[in-house]
Amino acid sequence: MSLDAVSAAELIAWYAEMGVTEALDETPHDHFAAAPEPARQPVARPQVAAQQARRPVAVATATPPDEAALSARALAREATTLDALKTALASFEGCPLKATAKNLVFADGNPAAKVMFVGEAPGADEDRIGLPFVGRSGQLLDRMLAAIGLNRQEHVYIANLLPWRPPGNRTPTPQEVAICLPFIQRQIELVDPDILVCIGGPSAQGLLGVSGILASRGRWMEYDTGKRMIRAIATLHPAYLLRQPLQKRLAWRDLRVLKAALDAL
Ligand code: URA
Numbered sequence: 001m002s003l004d005a006v007s008a009a010e011l012i013a014w015y016a017e018m019g020v021t022e023a024l025d026e027t028p029h030d031h032f033a034a035a036p037e038p039a040r041q042p043v044a045r046p047q048v049a050a051q052q053a054r055r056p057v058a059v060a061t062a063t064p065p066d067e068a069a070l071s072a073r074a075l076a077r078e079a080t081t082l083d084a085l086k087t088a089l090a091s092f093e094g095c096p097l098k099a100t101a102k103n104l105v106f107a108d109g110n111p112a113a114k115v116m117f118v119g120e121a122p123g124a125d126e127d128r129i130g131l132p133f134v135g136r137s138g139q140l141l142d143r144m145l146a147a148i149g150l151n152r153q154e155h156v157y158i159a160n161l162l163p164w165r166p167p168g169n170r171t172p173t174p175q176e177v178a179i180c181l182p183f184i185q186r187q188i189e190l191v192d193p194d195i196l197v198c199i200g201g202p203s204a205q206g207l208l209g210v211s212g213i214l215a216s217r218g219r220w221m222e223y224d225t226g227k228r229m230i231r232a233i234a235t236l237h238p239a240y241l242l243r244q245p246l247q248k249r250l251a252w253r254d255l256r257v258l259k260a261a262l263d264a265l
Helices: 003-017 046-054 065-078 082-091 124-129 136-147 174-191 201-208 238-243 245-264
Strands: 115-119 156-160 195-199 221-224 229-235
Touching (some): 115 174, 115 201, 136 238, 156 174, 201 221
């Protein structure tokens, strides 16, 4: 490979790492250039305008967030198994993130596990593969689990607050969270774990109603699954730990607290 090809490959890998995964256009645009004059619309003759007004217009409107959240709640409630919930999510058109995501990322791990982890939303790798936490932060999560003797195939069930990737890995908006919340709440109810672990701030805020992950992590809270009250704890997101490795000592404390609770079950 020539040096240029190597640098180009490195540049593309860096873009992917930064979350830039969509090529928007092939030619550069000068966005500072003066905008062209809008083309003048011909004045419609009165009877043509009247005909046009009668014709139904096909406009692609997004479902208003409140309506989408209501329909999500109804769909989630109807699902009585995890498979039915996944099918319901796959047919749900109320969340705009679905349009830009490649895959629905539903869950991984053992649905009979005693502990359920809920992250924020899929990243680029998860979106491509269709499974949660398979990228760099997922690999760190696996190592964190292994440190307390757990593996994802046997001991844990993993999902996300949102099942579709926000473009460029941006933080989900409050509307997107509100729309998708009934699905993850139902997923937790159906899995019925003994312990819920919220990974990162948005998950802790969405499911436990706490803000400020550094202040709320590492202490036991209660979560109502709809069937029963279970123990819940928030911890730091592995993506954050990759950027702030010194904070791993806090995550390690949380893991030890989790391990003690699991041993006591
Ligand atoms: N970050 C998350 O919160 N979830 C994933 O699945 C991957 C990265």
